[in-house]
Amino acid sequence: MSQARTLTFSIFRYDPQESGDKPKMVTYSLTEAPGMTVFIALNQLRETQDPSLQFDFVCRAGICGSCAMVINGFPTLACRTLTANYPDGHIKLMPLPGFDLIGDLSVNTGKFMRELSERLSLWLHPNSADNDIHRIEAPMSPEEATKLYELERCVECGVCVSACATKQMRDTFVGAVGMMKIARFELDSRDTRTADDFYHVIGNQDGVFGCMTLLGCQDTCPKDLPHMQQIAYLRRKMASV
Amino acid sequence: MAANSLQTKVDRAVNTDKGFAHPLWAARADKLQSLSGVLLGLFLVMHLHFESSILFGKEAFYQVAQFLEGGIFSETGHGYPLVTKIFSCFMLLILLIHAVFALRRFPTQLGQWRALRNQMRFLPHEDTKIWFWQMITGFLLFFLVPTHLFTMITNPEIGPHLSAERVYHLNAWALYILLLPVVAVHAVFGLYRVVVKWGLVEQRFAMLKFAKVLLVYLMVLGVASLLTYIFIGRSLALPVVPYVSML
Ligand code: SF4
Ligand code: FES
Numbered sequence: 001m002s003q004a005r006t007l008t009f010s011i012f013r014y015d016p017q018e019s020g021d022k023p024k025m026v027t028y029s030l031t032e033a034p035g036m037t038v039f040i041a042l043n044q045l046r047e048t049q050d051p052s053l054q055f056d057f058v059c060r061a062g063i064c065g066s067c068a069m070v071i072n073g074f075p076t077l078a079c080r081t082l083t084a085n086y087p088d089g090h091i092k093l094m095p096l097p098g099f100d101l102i103g104d105l106s107v108n109t110g111k112f113m114r115e116l117s118e119r120l121s122l123w124l125h126p127n128s129a130d131n132d133i134h135r136i137e138a139p140m141s142p143e144e145a146t147k148l149y150e151l152e153r154c155v156e157c158g159v160c161v162s163a164c165a166t167k168q169m170r171d172t173f174v175g176a177v178g179m180m181k182i183a184r185f186e187l188d189s190r191d192t193r194t195a196d197d198f199y200h201v202i203g204n205q206d207g208v209f210g211c212m213t214l215l216g217c218q219d220t221c222p223k224d225l226p227h228m229q230q231i232a233y234l235r236r237k238m239a240s241v
Numbered sequence: 242m243a244a245n246s247l248q249t250k251v252d253r254a255v256n257t258d259k260g261f262a263h264p265l266w267a268a269r270a271d272k273l274q275s276l277s278g279v280l281l282g283l284f285l286v287m288h289l290h291f292e293s294s295i296l297f298g299k300e301a302f303y304q305v306a307q308f309l310e311g312g313i314f315s316e317t318g319h320g321y322p323l324v325t326k327i328f329s330c331f332m333l334l335i336l337l338i339h340a341v342f343a344l345r346r347f348p349t350q351l352g353q354w355r356a357l358r359n360q361m362r363f364l365p366h367e368d369t370k371i372w373f374w375q376m377i378t379g380f381l382l383f384f385l386v387p388t389h390l391f392t393m394i395t396n397p398e399i400g401p402h403l404s405a406e407r408v409y410h411l412n413a414w415a416l417y418i419l420l421l422p423v424v425a426v427h428a429v430f431g432l433y434r435v436v437v438k439w440g441l442v443e444q445r446f447a448m449l450k451f452a453k454v455l456l457v458y459l460m461v462l463g464v465a466s467l468l469t470y471i472f473i474g475r476s477l478a479l480p481v482v483p484y485v486s487m488l
Binding site: 073214229 | 445
């Protein structure tokens with residue numbers, strides 16, 4: 001059997017809470033284990049070398065979307081990234097840009113997602129006149145349900161937002177995740193909002209017409225959501241309102 | 242009812258947001274930018290092909306130029322340079338429309354420019370890089386294309402000798418050698434982006450590959466034609482006499 005490799009991690013460290021702390025890159029070494037992910041490596045580093053290292057995770061299975069970070073210049077989920085993907089054993093970790101930094105690799109995507117949700121009303125708007133809870137709900141066609149499920153797979157990791165240069169240049173831009181969710185409610189037959197209503201929310205420079213089709217979202221989304229098609233669909237839809 | 246008042250509250254919040262001062266113009270601007278861009282891009286592809294007819298000899302180019310200047314409508318078979326003049330004015334107008342709407346994409350503040358450069362350094366991404374170059378070339382074209390169009394409006398004579406004179410003796414080659422790569426990059430990737438942006442084609446990577454091949458092809462075509470004009474220009478004695486058809 002070949003000797004296990006030694007990995008070199010170069011990790012962004014900065015605690016905004018601590019007065020006088022300056023952003024810096026710190027290097028750590030770790031012996032690689034079979035099937036090791038960046039998430040496993042980070043936990044080992046925290047257990048054995050530096051208990052103050054901050055990063056987020058919950059599910060370690062690509063479902064919760066907490067562990068997104070920039071790994072060697074590519075934003076993605078740490079728990080879904082094998083260290084074996086990096087042949088030279090050098091791994092550079094940076095926090096996702098475009099979000100409030102909590103500390104080190106931990107960013108506040110939750111705050112961003114909540115604000116986005118409130119701003120774009122990202123929840124189902126059923127017919128509010130029809131509030132008879134004893135009535136049986138109309139069934140949804142399997143085709144429609146499949147389409148919605150496809151878009152529901154978003155884990156709100158924030159990768160698409162950090163990969164978007166438009167968003168980095170213009171803070172008020174809604175970003176791909178916002179449009180993805182709008183598209184999801186636009187397709188939902190239970191939602192009573194019309195194309196006109198959606199136009200009011202995203203038919204502007206901060207919405208679909210501010211998107212310059214740089215496609216960072218499409219190329220990085222760890223859930224492979226169809227950003228390119230959905231944004232184009234919304235753009236055509238909104239342009240014909 | 243609680244649910245209803247929440248609903249009206251939400252509606253009010255949505256409808257008073259300041260972001261949509263000119264909601265209709267947002268859509269129009271995007272459509273006009275794409276449409277004018279497509280017109281300019283397709284025109285460029287044709288333009289480069291027409292002028293490359295010089296590669297088939299002076300007679301071929303002469304015939305193409307006369308035809309495009311409306312030669313079939315004149316009794317002598319000669320075209321009218323005025324057509325070039327009018328057409329150049331028309332293209333200038335389209336260019337202005339395109340520039341006005343494309344300008345809103347430029348990073349206007351230093352902070353935006355820095356954010357863009359930072360992003361490109363930390364997260365290298367091909368399409369972002371392509372867009373960056375499109376923006377740079379767009380900026381350059383803002384100066385280069387009007388220069389070219391103004392010479393065509395004030396001095397619209399086109400012909401194997403007259404064009405060669407312009408290129409070689411009047412030093413237009415210096416402009417063209419800059420203009421060619423800049424406009425080719427901008428147009429080819431612009432057309433690619435429009436197609437992807439409006440979802441006209443789903444096979445994005447195939448499109449991107451096609452765009453790159455097209456770019457190389459247009460460059461070869463353009464450089465070959467330019468060299469031919471330079472060679473013809475060198476062989477001409479001054480003052481230059483217009484080419485006379487052999488047919
Ligand atoms: S769309 Fe993709 S990249 Fe964006 S937040 Fe959802 S899962 Fe993450
Ligand atoms: S820990 Fe949940 S997605 Fe990585």
